[in-house]
Amino acid sequence: MDDVAIIGVGRTPFGRFPGQTAIQLGAQAVRAALTDAGLEWKQIQFGFAGSFEVDNPDAVINFLGLTGIPITDVYNGCATAASALTQAANTIRLGEYDLGIAVGMDKHPTGAFASYSEEYGLPAWYGETGLFLTPKFFAMKIQRYMYDHGISPRTLAKVAAKNYRNGSISPLAFRRTPMSEEKILTSRMVNDPLTQYMFCSPDEGAAAVILCRASVAHRYTSKPIYLKASVVRTRKLGAFEVHSPWLPLQRADAPTVFASRAAYEMAGLGPDDVDVAQLQDTDAGAEVIHLAENGLCKDGEQERLYAEGATEIGGSIPVNTDGGLIANGEPIGASGLRQVYELTQQLRGTAGDRQVPGTPRVGYGQLYGAPGTAGVAILST
Amino acid sequence: MAQRVVAEGLFDWPSDEPRLIGSKCQVCDLVAFPAYPNCPNCGSLDVAETRLSTRGTLWTWTRQRFQPKNPPYLGTEAAADFVGYGVGYIELPEARVEARLTGGVDEPLEIGQEMELTVVPFATDADGTEVLTYAFRPVENSAGKN
Numbered sequence A: 001m002d003d004v005a006i007i008g009v010g011r012t013p014f015g016r017f018p019g020q021t022a023i024q025l026g027a028q029a030v031r032a033a034l035t036d037a038g039l040e041w042k043q044i045q046f047g048f049a050g051s052f053e054v055d056n057p058d059a060v061i062n063f064l065g066l067t068g069i070p071i072t073d074v075y076n077g078c079a080t081a082a083s084a085l086t087q088a089a090n091t092i093r094l095g096e097y098d099l100g101i102a103v104g105m106d107k108h109p110t111g112a113f114a115s116y117s118e119e120y121g122l123p124a125w126y127g128e129t130g131l132f133l134t135p136k137f138f139a140m141k142i143q144r145y146m147y148d149h150g151i152s153p154r155t156l157a158k159v160a161a162k163n164y165r166n167g168s169i170s171p172l173a174f175r176r177t178p179m180s181e182e183k184i185l186t187s188r189m190v191n192d193p194l195t196q197y198m199f200c201s202p203d204e205g206a207a208a209v210i211l212c213r214a215s216v217a218h219r220y221t222s223k224p225i226y227l228k229a230s231v232v233r234t235r236k237l238g239a240f241e242v243h244s245p246w247l248p249l250q251r252a253d254a255p256t257v258f259a260s261r262a263a264y265e266m267a268g269l270g271p272d273d274v275d276v277a278q279l280q281d282t283d284a285g286a287e288v289i290h291l292a293e294n295g296l297c298k299d300g301e302q303e304r305l306y307a308e309g310a311t312e313i314g315g316s317i318p319v320n321t322d323g324g325l326i327a328n329g330e331p332i333g334a335s336g337l338r339q340v341y342e343l344t345q346q347l348r349g350t351a352g353d354r355q356v357p358g359t360p361r362v363g364y365g366q367l368y369g370a371p372g373t374a375g376v377a378i379l380s381t
Numbered sequence B: 001m002a003q004r005v006v007a008e009g010l011f012d013w014p015s016d017e018p019r020l021i022g023s024k025c026q027v028c029d030l031v032a033f034p035a036y037p038n039c040p041n042c043g044s045l046d047v048a049e050t051r052l053s054t055r056g057t058l059w060t061w062t063r064q065r066f067q068p069k070n071p072p073y074l075g076t077e078a079a080a081d082f083v084g085y086g087v088g089y090i091e092l093p094e095a096r097v098e099a100r101l102t103g104g105v106d107e108p109l110e111i112g113q114e115m116e117l118t119v120v121p122f123a124t125d126a127d128g129t130e131v132l133t134y135a136f137r138p139v140e141n142s143a144g145k146n
């Protein structure tokens, strides 16, 4: 199979944009990616478009040009962007086309995501009794993890403080004001042990990534970044997953663990090779857990790693250098492509104030969300 | 006052000693909750109703401190009157079951503490009918047990 190169990335600011539709934001991200790649829209041969709120995100072509290319819309929970990226990469690997785009866009109402449990294959009473809620799952997962592995609330505050700090130097982030650990710890308790400022918020934004067959990448850029792996996995029975009315006594690893292993294998790389990571930080606890689920540390090591600053931009394993979901919010369709955007800037050495020192060679992105779906992408120079 | 259960077949009601109703796979023995029409492990359709134990330990917990959106949540109190509720997974001999926890949001909870099944009203229909669901409560005096 052919290797796949990333030759253009683009994103909008994430936040709140009254008067602009998600599809218009999508077009803005595509244009930014085209400019980055030095391409015109008519050169794009195919696309995958992801969104939670928009039924037909391929309508982005109304603002770009009706060129007749095949575009497939994808929705796959919080791993929507990972799915669009994976499908786009596989289309090139299979030799069907040379050059295509993955684009994601969303525009969410404020507050926690609300829907009906029946739409997730669960009984109606689960929603009616007030159990069909995502934030309380993340709270219960980190509550047990803290008990099992000795993680303190202080470490959760350190995660959030780091991501707000990184957001403050990310021009396109939603939350750009640094916040103290004290303020995070003493803010309103939402779902114990998680406070208001330990959670990300749904918001608005779009991102796009242009991919091509690696063998032709030199035509478009002097510094292609290679997409070494992009995989999606769903939960196995026994995994402690969002929206689980029950769990069997025998626990299984989370879908992230399986996506991660498959991605490392596909890339021919291991956790020690990763120079910079973007992990799903739906909340501060999720970043702590995902650090271990992706093999980037052992369970329980996070307490020391965060105290020592290992996950800071200048640390041994920088995590969420653009502020992650906590600072950017989560427009679901765009979130994973925002990770690829940031990793590409880091590997090109063009991340500005956020640039990881040295010469980062390998970047790692991970998504996780309802109803127990994970996506992992590994990039390298 | 008129009462109804939130869902038939979820737990025994009316009953002096209600138990949660699950399903047991006749092929691989997996116990699932609530009762499934199929086994979520092996996919077999050969499943039989089974009753779960009523006592277990708290495996993890949180508190729901913001009001869930209605619908789907049946609670209709004004936002200012919403007091919140505990949520946890109770480790029973058969499975870990997610449940609302009784008691106020400021009542201390601890992983490992003993819990027992109860049935509680949690919402009221427009016609005044109370809606009942299952919940778990701390076993009194469990601190002195070993």
Ligand SMILES: [Zn+2]
Binding pocket: B025, B026, B027, B028, B029, B030, B039, B040, B041, B042, B043, B044
């Ligand atoms: Zn079975």
